[in-house]
Amino acid sequence: xxxxxIKINVLGTEYQLIESTAENDPILDSYDGYCDDSVKKxxxxxxxxxxxxxxxxxxxKKRIIRHELTHAxxxxxxxxxxxxxxxxxxxxxxxxRQFPKMLKAFKEAKAL
Numbered sequence: 052x053x054x055x056x057i058k059i060n061v062l063g064t065e066y067q068l069i070e071s072t073a074e075n076d077p078i079l080d081s082y083d084g085y086c087d088d089s090v091k092k093x094x095x096x097x098x099x100x101x102x103x104x105x106x107x108x109x110x111x112k113k114r115i116i117r118h119e120l121t122h123a124x125x126x127x128x129x130x131x132x133x134x135x136x137x138x139x140x141x142x143x144x145x146x147x148r149q150f151p152k153m154l155k156a157f158k159e160a161k162a163l
Contacts, residue, residue, distance in 0.1 A: 086122035
């Protein structure tokens with residue numbers, strides 16, 4: 052059973068954004084999230100706050116969502132198949148981590 056489900060428009064293609072647990076989705080035993088472009092869904096693991104770790108679960112969740120949606124955008128752009136950089140986890144994570152700063156700068160520059 053999914054914990055959350057919303058629909059996201061990714062370049063004209065509807066993707067399901069699902070929050071789930073490893074108990075409900077065994078893939079999440081190994082990953083914090085994944086994008087399955089064959090069925091147009093991004094799944095993220097429900098983050099549980101840990102008392103011993105100084106972490107912001109909501110910030111982590113948002114970064115994982117951005118990461119998986121970046122995969123979806125690259126896939127829908129046709130860049131996932133034959134491009135090493137487009138499937139490179141480090142590059143995708145860089146985009147996911149830096150996008151909020153980029154968006155802020157674009158807004159400040161009135162470039163949107």
